[in-house]
Amino acid sequence: MEALRLMLLLLSLLAAAARAVAAAGARPSEVAVGALFTYDSTIGRAARLAIELAVDDVNADRTVLAGTQLKLITQDTNCSGFLGTIEALQLMEKNVVTVIGPQSSGIGHVISHVVNELHVPLLSFAATDPTLSASEYPYFIRTTISDYFQMNAVASIVDYYQWKEVTAIFVDDDYGRGGVTALGDALAEKRARISYKAAIPPNSNSDVISDVLFRANMMESRVMVVHVNPDTGMRIFSIANKLQMMASGYVWIVTDWLAAVLDSSVPRDLKYSHIQGLIVLRQHTPESDAKNKFISKWNVVARNRSVTSGLNSYGFYAYDTVWTVAHAIDQFLNGGQQINFSTDPRLHDSNGSTLRLSTLKIFDGGEQMLQQLLLTNFTGLTGPVQFNSDRNLVHPAYDILNIGGSGSQLIGYWSNYSGLSVTAPEILYQKPPNTSSNAQRLHNVVWPGDSTTTPKGWVFPNNGQPLRVGVPIKASFKELVSGGRGPDNVTGYCIDIFNAAIKLLPYPVPCQFITIGDGTKNPNYDDIIKMIAANSLDAAVGDFAIVRNRTKIAEFTQPYIESGLVIVAPVKQATSSAWAFLKPFTLEMWCVTGALFIFVGIVVWILEHRTNEEFRGSPRRQVITIFWFSFSTMFFSHKHCKRTWAVRVDHMVVCRADHQFKLYC
Numbered sequence: 299m300e301a302l303r304l305m306l307l308l309l310s311l312l313a314a315a316a317r318a319v320a321a322a323g324a325r326p327s328e329v330a331v332g333a334l335f336t337y338d339s340t341i342g343r344a345a346r347l348a349i350e351l352a353v354d355d356v357n358a359d360r361t362v363l364a365g366t367q368l369k370l371i372t373q374d375t376n377c378s379g380f381l382g383t384i385e386a387l388q389l390m391e392k393n394v395v396t397v398i399g400p401q402s403s404g405i406g407h408v409i410s411h412v413v414n415e416l417h418v419p420l421l422s423f424a425a426t427d428p429t430l431s432a433s434e435y436p437y438f439i440r441t442t443i444s445d446y447f448q449m450n451a452v453a454s455i456v457d458y459y460q461w462k463e464v465t466a467i468f469v470d471d472d473y474g475r476g477g478v479t480a481l482g483d484a485l486a487e488k489r490a491r492i493s494y495k496a497a498i499p500p501n502s503n504s505d506v507i508s509d510v511l512f513r514a515n516m517m518e519s520r521v522m523v524v525h526v527n528p529d530t531g532m533r534i535f536s537i538a539n540k541l542q543m544m545a546s547g548y549v550w551i552v553t554d555w556l557a558a559v560l561d562s563s564v565p566r567d568l569k570y571s572h573i574q575g576l577i578v579l580r581q582h583t584p585e586s587d588a589k590n591k592f593i594s595k596w597n598v599v600a601r602n603r604s605v606t607s608g609l610n611s612y613g614f615y616a617y618d619t620v621w622t623v624a625h626a627i628d629q630f631l632n633g634g635q636q637i638n639f640s641t642d643p644r645l646h647d648s649n650g651s652t653l654r655l656s657t658l659k660i661f662d663g664g665e666q667m668l669q670q671l672l673l674t675n676f677t678g679l680t681g682p683v684q685f686n687s688d689r690n691l692v693h694p695a696y697d698i699l700n701i702g703g704s705g706s707q708l709i710g711y712w713s714n715y716s717g718l719s720v721t722a723p724e725i726l727y728q729k730p731p732n733t734s735s736n737a738q739r740l741h742n743v744v745w746p747g748d749s750t751t752t753p754k755g756w757v758f759p760n761n762g763q764p765l766r767v768g769v770p771i772k773a774s775f776k777e778l779v780s781g782g783r784g785p786d787n788v789t790g791y792c793i794d795i796f797n798a799a800i801k802l803l804p805y806p807v808p809c810q811f812i813t814i815g816d817g818t819k820n821p822n823y824d825d826i827i828k829m830i831a832a833n834s835l836d837a838a839v840g841d842f843a844i845v846r847n848r849t850k851i852a853e854f855t856q857p858y859i860e861s862g863l864v865i866v867a868p869v870k871q872a873t874s875s876a877w878a879f880l881k882p883f884t885l886e887m888w889c890v891t892g893a894l895f896i897f898v899g900i901v902v903w904i905l906e907h908r909t910n911e912e913f914r915g916s917p918r919r920q921v922i923t924i925f926w927f928s929f930s931t932m933f934f935s936h937k938h939c940k941r942t943w944a945v946r947v948d949h950m951v952v953c954r955a956d957h958q959f960k961l962y963c
């Protein structure tokens with residue numbers, strides 16, 4: 299029996315070993331991985347070379363995917379519309395186990411539906427739209443920082459400079475709208491808001507952009523947050539420059555697309571004069587030897603291939619994405635899994651169709667591959683590559699740059715861990731988090747117009763009417779306010795004070811006086827106040843008395859004049875009498891008070907007369923004592939005369955509630 303069991307055990311061990319050998323032997327010699335991006339774009343040019351270099355590095359590395367080559371199949375999505383989607387579908391026909399890309403959030407939304415059905419994980423290094431969420435698209439993994447964090451960084455900057463309203467200028471597609479929605483939420487947490495959304499339709503010409511900017515400029519806010527595509531975004535600044543929106547008083551906060559453009563413009567032919575004073579965010583990647591080595595390698599290869607554009611942070615994310623895929627495939631194959639594809643009966647071609655839907659195959663091991671990808675844990679060029687439970691990269695952080703001269707200065711960092719700081723996030727991660735508001739710090743900024751004072755962030759909107767200021771024109775006291783003919787000619791002490799106060803404001807307030815009354819008789823001041831409440835006036839200036847019911851419907855300044863005016867009223871001789879002292883109480887009140895004292899006297903007499911000498915004697919004397927006691931209750935306390943009653947009647951309060959009298963002792 300024992301021997302049999304031992305033999306069975308040996309057999310099963312042998313079988314396991316054989317399976318392992320078979321699995322190892324069955325490792326495919328190459329694995330196809332797809333890549334989807336727009337070759338001819340700021341991000342695509344950097345990413346293309348980075349991905350190719352990464353595949354070379356993976357294939358040269360003996361510790362990852364030993365014996366298996368990574369085969370890259372790239373497809374150009376060119377434009378992000380319908381054709382881009384079709385090109386993405388063509389890639390799916392080629393039995394790839396994962397897809398790196400797409401670059402555009404719009405294609406990301408469409409392709410995510412497809413990969414959900416085909417069980418092919420999609421790793422996007424550039425689709426930052428926060429609405430591409432893991433809950434809706436389980437096979438979508440973002441290998442760069444979601445704009446959710448970028449918008450929180452923008453909100454932290456807005457809060458740091460204490461601005462309350464921003465204008466969002468964004469491209470009206472999935473990427474732009476998703477980002478701006480996140481911005482609205484992030485600002486709301488800091489008690490600020492987007493006061494105007496200036497949406498630029500994709501592929502608009504300069505006239506449209508000019509129109510959108512012109513309308514944005516009419517608004518109150520002077521804090522512009524620009525979230526557009528790298529390939530078309532620079533035009534906004536040259537148009538804004540023409541509209542004189544790059545002058546002092548304006549604040550421009552630009553998301554990471556501009557950093558990508560600036561980093562990629564190798565011949566520094568950019569017109570930096572158009573973008574002076576901007577604040578730009580850029581994904582933070584810690585300095586490391588690997589990063590420096592990669593940058594120089596990229597530059598050498600780029601020069602060899604005469605690539606005209608430079609590397610940007612998206613290139614680092616693309617490089618790390620290839621390594622993420624390589625590690626996951628390695629783990630997948632180490633687990634003895636096979637790379638098999640099967641047809642989906644639902645994806646058949648109806649008669650006469652030439653779409654060839656049946657060539658789209660389902661990756662059988664997709665679920666396991668997805669799990670391996672989510673377990674990724676290594677240090678890449680962009681820092682630690684790990685996904686948290688929300689499938690976001692851990693440690694999201696941004697550099698904050700200020701453009702000045704012909705370059706940019708680093709003015710600080712933002713990290714999800716401790717907000718704004720001037721210390722690099724990787725150092726802060728070694729300390730406990732400090733998000734307290736006095737730990738938030740940035741270096742000094744040179745704002746547009748070469749100004750070093752922080753802009754106020756808003757102006758009086760010049761889109762509507764000037765302030766309508768009502769002025770009462772009356773017959774008396776013309777020193778305070780008086781109007782000649784027409785509203786341009788109002789004068790007086792109140793008007794002078796108003797004009798001086800307006801001049802003190804650091805921004806212009808256009809206002810217009812509206813005269814009320816004709817100067818022959820005094821207008822009704824209550825009516826003027828009511829006009830403010832009814833919004834037919836914005837303000838009123840004049841000798842308004844601050845009385846209670848007016849303060850309920852309008853705000854008043856502090857009184858700034860002691861007029862010395864008094865109200866003279868005839869004194870009415872009140873008929874005075876000896877009984878005036880009875881006035882405070884009504885007759886009923888006096889009766890009740892008197893009855894209560896007598897009642898107390900009687901009660902005290904009942905309790906006292908058995909033992910107390912002072913309550914004895916003839917009935918007449920006793921009645922007098924009762925009355926005397928009652929009377930004296932009002933004025934004296936009775937320490938000496940009460941014997942049996944230990945509780946002293948200290949005070950009595952009679953009060954009227956619902957026409958009933960209650961007695962409290």
Ligand SMILES: *[C@@H]1O[C@H](CO)[C@@H](O)[C@H](O)[C@H]1NC(C)=O
Pocket residue numbers: 374376377
């Ligand atoms: C990309 O699209 C543009 C127009 O949208 C076209 O001119 C160009 O030839 C396309 N490039 C490729 C490689 O398909």
Ligand SMILES: *[C@@H]1O[C@H](CO)[C@@H](O)[C@H](O)[C@H]1NC(C)=O
Pocket residue numbers: 598599602
């Ligand atoms: C440059 O490209 C040529 C072929 O195009 C190749 O032979 C050469 O090795 C490359 N040099 C470097 C440094 O990559």
Ligand SMILES: *[C@@H]1O[C@H](CO)[C@@H](O)[C@H](O)[C@H]1NC(C)=O
Pocket residue numbers: 636637638662
């Ligand atoms: C994968 O395909 C191989 C043959 O190509 C087959 O032996 C194996 O059972 C398949 N595995 C799965 C999980 O379908």
Ligand SMILES: *[C@@H]1O[C@H](CO)[C@@H](O)[C@H](O)[C@H]1NC(C)=O
Pocket residue numbers: 648649
């Ligand atoms: C397609 O055509 C075949 C015969 O040619 C027919 O049997 C089948 O029902 C058709 N399918 C559909 C979906 O029309």
Ligand SMILES: *[C@@H]1O[C@H](CO)[C@@H](O)[C@H](O)[C@H]1NC(C)=O
Pocket residue numbers: 675676684
């Ligand atoms: C990631 O790997 C490091 C060592 O390389 C290890 O210390 C850490 O615990 C790992 N993290 C997770 C979440 O597995």
Ligand SMILES: *[C@@H]1O[C@H](CO)[C@@H](O)[C@H](O)[C@H]1NC(C)=O
Pocket residue numbers: 686690691692693694714715
């Ligand atoms: C960001 O910070 C919040 C709150 O501190 C935390 O809940 C969240 O997990 C962090 N996210 C990442 C990706 O680190």
Ligand SMILES: *[C@@H]1O[C@H](CO)[C@@H](O)[C@H](O)[C@H]1NC(C)=O
Pocket residue numbers: 730731732734736737
């Ligand atoms: C956070 O930083 C501020 C300013 O540097 C410091 O006063 C405070 O003690 C810090 N708090 C913690 C918890 O480290």
Ligand SMILES: *[C@@H]1O[C@H](CO)[C@@H](O)[C@H](O)[C@H]1NC(C)=O
Pocket residue numbers: 782783784786787
């Ligand atoms: C304002 O009034 C003065 C004198 O009352 C007069 O000389 C002047 O022309 C008036 N100005 C306007 C603009 O009506």
Ligand SMILES: *[C@@H]1O[C@H](CO)[C@@H](O)[C@H](O)[C@H]1NC(C)=O
Pocket residue numbers: 824827828847848851
């Ligand atoms: C304030 O009260 C007075 C007297 O009660 C009344 O005549 C007047 O209309 C009130 N004014 C407003 C603005 O309600």
